[in-house]
Amino acid sequence: MRAVTYQGKENMEVKDVQAPSIEYDTDMIVRITASGICGSDLHIYKGGIPAPDDYIIGHEPMGIVEETGPGVKTLKKGDRVVIPFNIGCGDCQFCNHQMESQCDNSNPHAEMGGLFGFTEAFGGFPGGQADYLRVPYADFTSFKVPENSELDDESVLFLSDVIPTAFWSVQNSGVTYGDTVIVLGCGPIGLMTQKFAWMKGAERVIAVDHHEYRLEHARRTNHVETYNFDKNPDIGKLLHENTKGGARVVIDCVGMDGTVPPNETFGSEGDNQFGTISPIITASQAVRKFGVVQLTGVYGTEANNFPIGDFFTRNIALTMGQAPVIHMMPSLYKMVENNQINPKDIITHSMSLEDAAKAYRMFDQKEEESIKFVLKP
Template identity: 55%
Template sequence: MKAVTYQGIFNVKVKEVPEPIIKNAEDIIVKVTHASICGSDLHSYHGMVPSLEENYVLGHEAIGIVEETGREVSRLKKGDKVVLPFNIACGKCIYCQNQLESQCANVNNEGEIGACYGCSRLFGDYFGSQAEYVRVPFANFSPYKIPENNEIPDEQLVLLTDAIPSAFWGVQNGGVKKGDTVIVLGCGPIGLIAQKLAWINGAKRVIAVDRLDYRLEHSKIWNKTECFNFEKNEELPSLLLELTEGGADVVIDCVGMSGKMKPVEIVETALRLQGGALGAITFASQVIRKGGTVMLVGMYGSRYNTFPLGDFFTRNITLKMGIAPAIHSVPTLYRLLQTKQLDVSDIISHRLPLEEAEHAYSIFHKREENCLKIILQP
């Protein structure tokens, strides 16, 4: 089968690889119909994921048709159409039973963190879904069966795998409530959706911060946000404190370690002494009000130098973070799309065949062609 494979820093190739097979009784094989590229995939593309080996199949956002089932699969059958949330989880451990399936105890032999597709041995060693077929473990828990009367376009259903649940996690776990002022850092797909969900949760004011004008313009037009480019105003934290009369109630960081790195961060990241940029956290510490909440949704690496711990501690800031537990939220989010309370049609900027994945990764990395979300079709 054809699949998108990692070949080194800034190098992916669509290659022929062996088709996946059933390994365990609760496995299914899914024929992928639509996949997409996540900002986290760029961490692999940038060489920032430890233990990622050559020819590893990438990707963790896909929908498709069940092709084959293991003997103990009871929830699905051949021909069912499914959403594949990026978390891989058993559904039985204490974490899965408490809606924290991103930390499942039974899916990763490499450490104590959970697992997802296409992210190397570090995240459980499961080949990714930017491919013609993918093996899906624990099929009695993880996949979401798309209702037969579904009217939501397939390309929007793909966003239920990660982008929408991660944005939802940011807004819900960040505690956004009626009357709040919310600052969202980053206007990529997750940031844009977080802005939409902040309004749905009752925010009275949503402010977007990014460094790319086309993304800010998109946010302003589609999400009715107040937009600011941090590269064009060195005094932006002070300005936002003034405009919000003391800071935001909630700051949602949708940037993570892929933010703009300082020269020293580039060197330290290359030496594995730091896990990418820290700028978004520093910015968040400067624009949150006393007693507010900073929610980190963007992916971060290991240790970080000059972490602004004192700024959070002395001002009674609540700092929340983590990998979104997507699986349990998909039914709720499906209904938001179905009832049109949430519209994500504007997020999808490119539709390309799987064979053009190399070009897709390049324009996503370079932020060319006003790229937001790329859908790949095998």
């Protein structure tokens, strides 16, 4: 089969690889019909999260069930399924309490849950930017699209990650009626988070980015206030002032691939930090006393100069982590079906799987005003 493989820093190659097969009774094989490129895939692409050569990447797939193991009870060949980026067994204490991103049984390599296409640290599972994907614990680690559904792939694909991650970010941060919410980043997760912040009753939603085309997209589709931090170097302090003491909730949808400010230094011998924590610094300055900072953008390493003192002395609550998305997929599907949310407005590029190397370069360099790429085998 053909698959997108990592070949070193900033080098993706689509090549022939061995097709997956059933390994355990509860596995299924899915023929992929669409797969998204996620911003966190760029952490691998840029070398921030180590991966071996030939590793198959991607954690936003969907497709058609091709084969099931004898232990699969609820799915059959021909079913249309969306595959979440979490891998959950469905039986452990975390899966049973809607915390499936930290499944006890899905990652044999570490004390964290398994993820598709996200390197050995998260279980070493091959990703979904490929012709076929093996899905462990198939009954639990999937969402079956209703047979009578009239929704196309692009409408339901983002149930794999973008939609539930954004929804959970707003839910986990405790956004409620009347809040001022600042969303750092206008990529796919940030844009979707802005939508859900309004739906949760926020009175004011502010978006921050430095790509003017993404800010314009946010204004046009989500009707938010926008700030370009390239034009406002002291953006955190400016937001604190313009919100009259800070926002009650700041949601960081950027993570460690944010823009590195001139005064941030790291990379000395023994320094394990990759990327930047500038979004966290901005959040610490923009949040009000007794406010909440939600870290949704990926931080995969230790960090220098983390503003723990500022958070502590001002009673800031920090929430963060990998969103447990599996249990949210059915209800969020209903929201899409009922036109309560339009996930397709973040798509800027739909390309062949064979053009994945070009797509990664374009996404990384923000070429052609790119926001979201969908790859189709």
